[in-house]
Amino acid sequence: MTLSPVQIYWLTIPLVVAISLVYSASRHESWRRIWGHSFRLCLWIMGILIGATAVLLVINTQV
Amino acid sequence: MSEPTVNLRNPSLAALLAWAVPGLGHFYQGRTGKGILYAVCILGLYTIGMVMGEGKIVYWRWVNPLSNPEKFCLYYLGQFFVGLASLPALIQGTLHYFGFQPILGGILAEPSQNVLNALNSRLNKLVEIGSIYTCIAGLLNILAIYDAYEGPAYLEVEEPVAERPVEPAVPSGGIPAEGSA
Structure with a gap:
């Protein structure tokens, strides 16, 4: 099984979802708060990852 | 109000x-x-990682990390916390260290260097990503273990039913206040 470099980026999604769900579940007992916290955390992590990737891409194109 | 436990x-x-x-x-x-x-999140990550690495990315060998850092299985420090699913690797590594043959059909035994080289050249980045998946699965289980031992970090007190401001029991017509007549 081989994946192109672009396809490899999709593999971050299950990782981020699992991390945010497990982390939130360890903080709260109420399901409403677990879902809410994990959703926000997921957005934060994805946002930071996408931002960092964009910055690195811009730097790479300038070099 | 008593706090929920x-x-x-x-x-x-x-x-x-x-x-x-x-x-x-x-x-x-x-x-x-x-x-x-x-179970779904942690075992799911572990299983996906193992599939990516064709089951050859979880193993342990007893080496001194200071004198031989290249041979040290850093990922296994995280993978160990997945529990019984990764425990055979520790058993196989220990048996190998003492010169015994692997047991359980060699499950999670250290692959030979030729097998690892072939795996890396064939799967390329997937080996690394699979190792990261399985390692993070173990690290996440540390959070789950702590949650089982200590309970959640925040125990929310149930939100009280919204209390309405107390209105004076006054008929709609109203009673004139004293001195307003």
Whole structure:
């Protein structure tokens, strides 16, 4: 099984979802708060990852 | 108002069960929903990682990390916390160290260098990503173990029913206040 470099980026999604769900579940007992916290955390992590990737891409194109 | 509590039963046993099988400690405590969530997330990550690495990325060898850092299995430090699913690697590594043959059909035994080289050249980045998946699965289980032992970090007090401001029992017509006549 081989994946192109672009396809490899999709593999971050299950990782981020699992991390945010497990982390939130360890903080709260109420399901409403677990879902809410994990959703926000997921957005934060994805946002930071996408931002960092964009910055690195811009730097790479300038070099 | 009394704060809600979570019945952790025997926290030490729950933590041990949570290490052995992710989610099992929470099932033992009767926290079924959380047990399912932990089991699906942690075992799911571990399984996906193992599939990516064709089952050859979880192994352990006894070497000194200071004198031989290239041979040291850093990822296994995280993978170990997935529990029974990764424990055979430690057993096989220990048997190999003492010169015994692998048991259980060689499951999670250290692959030969030729096999590892072939795997890396054929799967390329997937080996690394699979190792990261399985390692993070173990690290996440540390959170689950701690949750089984200590309970959640925040125990929310149930939100009180919204209290309406107390209105004076005055008919709609109103009674004129004293001195306003």
